[in-house]
Amino acid sequence: MKRKRTISPETTREQLAAIIVDKLREHQIEAVLVGGAVVSIYTNNKYESYDLDFISPASHDRLAAAMAELDFRLHGKDFVHPHTAFTVEFPSGPLGIGDDVPIAAEGSMIVYGVRIVMLSPTQSVMDRLVSFFVFSDRQCLDQAVWIAQKHPVDLERVKEWAKRERHEEKLNVFLNRLRI
């Protein structure tokens, strides 16, 4: 029999993601974990995000119905829960990185026996670099560097992508940071 997982203040980001993905699958809903939560996972919380962003093709009503079964309620655009500080959002899709839209998520992790589909380290680096390229956000540059320092990242692919995005100059800032 399937064990019911409860959400508590001790529930980690990864555990919460698994509980949510599991619940969504009960409703035949697929969702991909993206954004800052993925960075937190890949950097072992060097960057700490309290948002869990999922991209899902499901309608808002279906998502809200599934989330309600976990006692999440809608607060603005965020789903909040009485027993966790983490908030959950379903930004509109499709999944993309810069001008590469749509893309398929290439990362995953298994928690509680649940497969969480998420951006891969390479995709997460590119996702962070978009904010550095477009908004000159150095926090995101740091995050991209931290991911690349902890995980194998396909730098050739990142270079090709940055060239297509016409941000080779800013990519060099990232590559120089990795060389230190």
Add this chain to the structure above:
Amino acid sequence: MYEALFGSKTVEKCLLYIVNYGEGHINGIAKTFGLSAGNVQRQLEKLEAGGILVSQFSGNTKNFRINPRLAIKTELTGLLERMLMLLPQEQTERYFRQRRRPRRTGKRI
């Protein structure tokens, strides 16, 4: 640290800020470093007159950035990027890590 190279601490800070964030305006730079707006304005205008910076109005705000046509743009930004990389962590966090990516209106922080 390299104010002798740039002529003044304020010029050095203005250039580091602008390269770090892509652009900068008088009050943003002054507030970040605790400088007087008048001092920052004088230095930015001097750099603009010298062709190092260009400016553009966005609403009432005059934003300055490195002149894209500057012949030594790549070398200058490369030097400033190197200086940014070598800054002590405390200074980096304090002055050069303001959030620039947008946050959705109403998002809980």
